[in-house]
Amino acid sequence: MPKKVSEMEEGFVMTTPRSSMQTKTGSWRTFKPVIDYSKCISCAICWSYCPEPAIFLKDDKYTVDYEYCKGCGICAAECPVKAITMVREGE
Amino acid sequence: MKTILLSGNTALSYAVKQLDVDVVSAYPITPQTTMVEKLSEYVANGELNAEFIPVESEHSALSSVLGASAAGARVFTSTSSQGLLLMHEIMFIAAGLRLPVVMGVADRAVSAPINIWNDHSDIMAQRDSGWICFFAESAQESYDRTIQAYRIAEDENVHLPVNLNFDGFILTHTYEPVTTLDDDMVLKYAPKKRRRLVLDPSTPMTFGGLGSPEYYFEAKYQAIKALENSLKTIIEADKEYERISGRGYGLYKAYMTDDADTILVSLGSVGGSIRGVVKRMRRDGLKVGALSLKLFRPFPAKELVEALSKTNSVVVLDKASSPGAIGGPLFLEIQASLKSFDVNVPVMDIIAGLGGREIGPDDIRVMFNKGLKVAAEKKVDKILDFVGVYL
Amino acid sequence: MPYKTLKDLSLKEYFGPGHRLCQGCGAGIIARLVTKVAGDNTIIVNATGCVEVATTFYPDTAWGLPYIHVAFENSAAVASGVRAAYNSMVRKGIVDKNPNVIVLAGDGGTADIGLQSLSGALERGDHILYICYDNEAYMNTGIQRSSATPYGAWTTTSPPGKLSPGQKTGKKDLVGIAVAHGVKYAATATVAYLLDAANKIEKALNTPGATFMHFLSPCTPGWRIDTANSIKVSRLAVQTALWPLYEVVDGQYITTVKVPKRLPVTEYLKLQGRFRHLINKPEEVAKIQAYADKLAEKFGYGPIST
Numbered sequence: 166m167p168k169k170v171s172e173m174e175e176g177f178v179m180t181t182p183r184s185s186m187q188t189k190t191g192s193w194r195t196f197k198p199v200i201d202y203s204k205c206i207s208c209a210i211c212w213s214y215c216p217e218p219a220i221f222l223k224d225d226k227y228t229v230d231y232e233y234c235k236g237c238g239i240c241a242a243e244c245p246v247k248a249i250t251m252v253r254e255g256e
Numbered sequence: 257m258k259t260i261l262l263s264g265n266t267a268l269s270y271a272v273k274q275l276d277v278d279v280v281s282a283y284p285i286t287p288q289t290t291m292v293e294k295l296s297e298y299v300a301n302g303e304l305n306a307e308f309i310p311v312e313s314e315h316s317a318l319s320s321v322l323g324a325s326a327a328g329a330r331v332f333t334s335t336s337s338q339g340l341l342l343m344h345e346i347m348f349i350a351a352g353l354r355l356p357v358v359m360g361v362a363d364r365a366v367s368a369p370i371n372i373w374n375d376h377s378d379i380m381a382q383r384d385s386g387w388i389c390f391f392a393e394s395a396q397e398s399y400d401r402t403i404q405a406y407r408i409a410e411d412e413n414v415h416l417p418v419n420l421n422f423d424g425f426i427l428t429h430t431y432e433p434v435t436t437l438d439d440d441m442v443l444k445y446a447p448k449k450r451r452r453l454v455l456d457p458s459t460p461m462t463f464g465g466l467g468s469p470e471y472y473f474e475a476k477y478q479a480i481k482a483l484e485n486s487l488k489t490i491i492e493a494d495k496e497y498e499r500i501s502g503r504g505y506g507l508y509k510a511y512m513t514d515d516a517d518t519i520l521v522s523l524g525s526v527g528g529s530i531r532g533v534v535k536r537m538r539r540d541g542l543k544v545g546a547l548s549l550k551l552f553r554p555f556p557a558k559e560l561v562e563a564l565s566k567t568n569s570v571v572v573l574d575k576a577s578s579p580g581a582i583g584g585p586l587f588l589e590i591q592a593s594l595k596s597f598d599v600n601v602p603v604m605d606i607i608a609g610l611g612g613r614e615i616g617p618d619d620i621r622v623m624f625n626k627g628l629k630v631a632a633e634k635k636v637d638k639i640l641d642f643v644g645v646y647l
Numbered sequence: 648m649p650y651k652t653l654k655d656l657s658l659k660e661y662f663g664p665g666h667r668l669c670q671g672c673g674a675g676i677i678a679r680l681v682t683k684v685a686g687d688n689t690i691i692v693n694a695t696g697c698v699e700v701a702t703t704f705y706p707d708t709a710w711g712l713p714y715i716h717v718a719f720e721n722s723a724a725v726a727s728g729v730r731a732a733y734n735s736m737v738r739k740g741i742v743d744k745n746p747n748v749i750v751l752a753g754d755g756g757t758a759d760i761g762l763q764s765l766s767g768a769l770e771r772g773d774h775i776l777y778i779c780y781d782n783e784a785y786m787n788t789g790i791q792r793s794s795a796t797p798y799g800a801w802t803t804t805s806p807p808g809k810l811s812p813g814q815k816t817g818k819k820d821l822v823g824i825a826v827a828h829g830v831k832y833a834a835t836a837t838v839a840y841l842l843d844a845a846n847k848i849e850k851a852l853n854t855p856g857a858t859f860m861h862f863l864s865p866c867t868p869g870w871r872i873d874t875a876n877s878i879k880v881s882r883l884a885v886q887t888a889l890w891p892l893y894e895v896v897d898g899q900y901i902t903t904v905k906v907p908k909r910l911p912v913t914e915y916l917k918l919q920g921r922f923r924h925l926i927n928k929p930e931e932v933a934k935i936q937a938y939a940d941k942l943a944e945k946f947g948y949g950p951i952s953t
Contacts, residue, residue, distance in 0.1 A: 176354035178453045188704075213653045216672045279728060312770070315763075319728065319764065450741065
């Protein structure tokens with residue numbers, strides 16, 4: 166969305182922290198990580214390695230936020246108990 | 257108020273001390289060195305409560321004051337010649353980020369050949385960087401404008417960087433009695449206040465992001481308009497300064513221009529020499545006048561055109577060149593201004609004084625005679641001429 | 648307090664999501680970790696590069712901390728200015744807290760164009776933490792070689808050819824350069840070893856003066872690796888001794904992650920398209936192995952065992 170000059174802060178300073186959250190990078194994804202909670206040991210590895218971040222701790226469970234997950238697959242590759250599977254979008 | 261013997265360099269340093277600048281960062285270069293020396297001395301002995309960053313280059317000098325200014329500090333840097341060219345990249349960013357940085361420029365020629373003496377080539381190469389650009393004629397004026405510069409740069413309607421030009425050696429190293437304001441007067445005139453947009457962990461903001469084609473133009477437009485609109489603040493700041501100190505400088509100093517057949521327009525310290533020649537030529541019955549321009553950016557086109565509209569010819573003295581162009585940088589501004597306001601005074605350009613070549617009274621007389629010839633013939637034979645070069 | 652498990656890391660996010668870094672980008676992991684360890688009272692200075700363009704795409708900023716980008720080669724100088732401003736303003740009572748000042752700059756912005764301003768800041772001892780995220784080439788402009796590109800690697804300006812093995816030079820020793828300036832703390836890190844990195848970031852922030860970290864950061868398009876393999880490749884860099892993890896405290900080199908049984912460099916090279924042309928050139932691979940052997944000896948990594 167274009168902005169008028171008057172809608173811009175002086176020096177195009179951005180004053181809203183993490184305003185990037187309005188960009189839903191989940192649309193980049195080809196494969197999506199699916200967590201099998203019967204295997205998950207909540208070790209935090211997937212969470213710690215996520216470059217987005219698109220994995221958050223929700224009700225004591227590490228949960229993928231598909232609005233942002235770009236589908237890199239690091240979480241699945243690094244999961245020590247193979248609880249995460251990469252599934253092609255639409256399948 | 258007290259009167260102290262100061263050079264251009266130490267006059268600026270003295271003003272910076274009184275302005276309670278928080279961060280000074282500078283790299284030594286002739287002829288600016290004594291200014292940096294004085295400032296580091298003030299910091300070392302506690303007269304100025306500031307951080308002095310002894311950087312490894314001018315590029316870092318300007319970069320570090322940008323960082324400090326973005327964090328909300330009052331900052332100062334200074335340089336000259338090659339150092340200013342090295343800062344070139346960062347100058348545009350200072351204006352784009354709307355940071356009220358103040359910089360002293362000891363105007364000096366640029367290489368090659370390497371030359372440490374005065375002309376205006378260094379600052380003219382920064383012409384389009386978006387800074388407010390003043391020229392001074394004396395140490396007193398350098399001192400006064402420095403104080404004005406902070407009030408202007410930090411004004412909410414401006415928030416732009418300012419450079420203060422004073423001729424290398426001619427002003428930087430010449431001592432003269434300078435009447436100073438009391439410290440409290442200085443800070444009352446140019447009070448420190450924390451800006452709304454600063455780098456502060458309590459209000460996280462992002463400075464210097466990427467402007468895609470969708471947004472860049474608006475950001476740029478904003479900075480362009482800010483410079484244009486700063487003229488009002490500049491005029492008001494000078495008037496207020498005059499009220500408290502008795503000294504104001506205006507946008508230009510006109511001398512015997514009202515009935516002049518020809519007016520010689522100049523920037524910087526040469527103005528005084530020109531007025532001396534005007535006085536003598538007037539005694540011989542020659543109707544010559546002088547105009548010393550004080551503000552180069554924003555260019556006060558309208559005001560200048562008014563001052564030049566009644567004369568029969570204008571001679572512009574450029575102490576810088578724009579190789580391949582029809583004339584020097586000041587000439588281009590003035591010619592464009594006159595024509596844009598439909599004033600058809602013939603204008604010619606003279607480039608002189610490059611690399612510290614002295615501009616003596618005889619040279620100035622030659623310039624006026626050229627101007628008088630243009631006025632009499634109502635036409636310009638040679639748009640660009642050079643005075644003082646051995647051909 | 649040292650980080651013992653990943654759960655010691657703050658749950659608060661100061662970075663992203665919604666940024667435009669590539670899938671599997673190492674720099675995204677670094678930015679997240681650095682900000683988590685540094686916390687609220689922090690100002691980030693960023694050099695021009697991947698992170699800058701991908702995280703500050705107006706009007707989207709990925710940053711939850713104060714952030715400034717000025718140019719490519721001057722981030723150390725900008726950081727010195729921010730630090731000086733806060734030193735001065737705290738002293739004068741204009742602000743009350745002196746924040747962490749952290750630079751994030753790529754290998755181009757550090758080892759090449761920014762080396763001069765970095766040297767200035769390190770020599771002056773300005774209290775900043777300078778972190779070089781090293782993805783081993785100019786990735787933002789399309790994978791051109793830098794002085795941090797490893798020997799033999801393909802980049803668009805170090806293409807292998809009849810007369811060239813790819814990159815003809817080895818990596819610049821940035822930690823060595825920092826140490827030569829007399830910094831009190833310098834360290835290497837990489838994304839596979841997050842706790843090692845987190846502890847180093849914290850130590851660096853708590854060390855007075857200038858500190859330096861050289862952070863190997865896998866680049867999935869530039870290294871020609873699968874996006875899921877960033878961590879794996881980063882781990883192999885350590886396990887082959889091509890990227891030993893150590894810190895330098897007051898000039899003393901200390902290995903922080905020990906590798907008693909080393910892997911041959913081929914394990915690292917074969918996962919990456921940028922080294923593919925070396926597969927049938929054992930003489931070139933031998934040179935890379937010799938480089939790893941030298942590092943292994945220096946940092947006490949064990950013998951190769953397959």
